[in-house]
Amino acid sequence: MKWESFHHPDWSLPVVRRRMQEEWIDLLQDLAELLRTAGRSHLWQHTYPNLRAYHNSMSRLRKAGLVVKHTETAKLPRLELTDAGKARLPVYHDPEKLWNTSWSGIWYMLVFDVPEDERHYRDQLRAFLKQMRMGCLQKSVWITPRDIRPEYDDLGRAANLDAVSYLLESRTVLHREVSEMVDASWHWEWINKLQHRYLSVYNRNLELLETIDHDADALMILLKEDSEAYIQCMLPDPLLPNALLPVDYSGKEVYALHKTLRKRVAHHLHKYIV
CATH class of the missing domain: 3.30.70 (Alpha-Beta Plaits)
Incomplete structure (x- = not known):
């Protein structure tokens, strides 16, 4: 049984380059509790080919002030976001900050x-x-x-x-409504296509997650594929203040589904690590 794929044969979807720091920050934020348990082993083996690559990546992260390392008891490091790490998190991982910003006009x-x-x-x-x-x-x-x-x-x-x-x-552009300015300046047709496909695919995958038993490997695959699809949906999204969002905007639904899916995957992974 395979998860439904976000990719579409008739579309030229943007290529999302794997950025190690971003992937770790995102997973740390959504799966913090899981990472404090033996479940770390599942994450390690799916993200790094060997421990040397892991340590090299973590060293770069520590130098950037994104994570800290605690080695008092755990064999592998316990990871936590620092304030600097939260500040470096790409905005689409916490888009509500931008949506809820008041617009001065x-x-x-x-x-x-x-x-x-x-x-x-x-x-x-x-x-x-x-x-x-x-x-x-x-x-x-x-x-x-x-x-x-x-x-x-x-x-x-x-x-x-x-x-x-x-x-x-x-404050004004003569003979132009605010909505016209918004419509003309961003590629909403493409953004809507990406976000509607995400909602279709990952609502279906959420149903599969709740109705069919999956092993830890399958759950990790879902987690990583969802992360890639979510980034593709939100990269071109300007995340405008609420006052400027188009009537048919779907970004908030995408974000809510992404968070729900992450929580449900974390819940199901717990049974493999207790």
């Missing part, structure tokens, strides 16, 4: 004109703006409801951005 618009012979600079700038979840209103006009003046100042000092751009504040 101000749009921040970054307008830039980068010469053609500086194409690399322009491409890197666009990649950074996407990372900041800004929307592309037009080719070189990017908007966000969040105050990005600190980031703009940093880019001006470090990358001379203010030489090729302007950051504007606007």
Whole structure:
């Protein structure tokens, strides 16, 4: 019996590169209680090919201030999130912080004109703006409801951005409703397709989880596949404040299902480690 797959033969789904730090932080947050038990062994063998690779990865995490190591009693380290680790957690693992942010009514618009012979600079700038979840209103006009003046100042000092751009504040765009600005700036059709597929696939997998017995290996596979699918759904999502979300927005349902599935997998894994 296999879990239903998120991937679709007719779609070119984004490739999610496995990021070791992010995967560990995500699992630590959702399965903290499980990791404090012998259940660690299941997680280790599915994530690392050997202990040396594990120790190398954990060393990098400790240097980044993401986890701490306690070796008083446990043979393998007990892991906990530090405050620095929580701060480094990608925002889509706690999207409610952004959804629940009040909107001041101000749009921040970054307008830039980068010469053609500086194409690399322009491409890197666009990649950074996407990372900041800004929307592309037009080719070189990017908007966000969040105050990005600190980031703009940093880019001006470090990358001379203010030489090729302007950051504007606007409360209104003549003849345009707020909903039009939102619809035009982010790829909602693609976001909706991804999120609706996630809901279809993982509601079905949740049913399978509760109606059919699965061994620990199968449960770990579900856990990891869900993590990959969830990231694919939420990476392109701007996670706008509630006041700006489209009427048919499904991101909150995706997040709720992701959390429910994680908790249920943790519950079922306990019977293999007690």
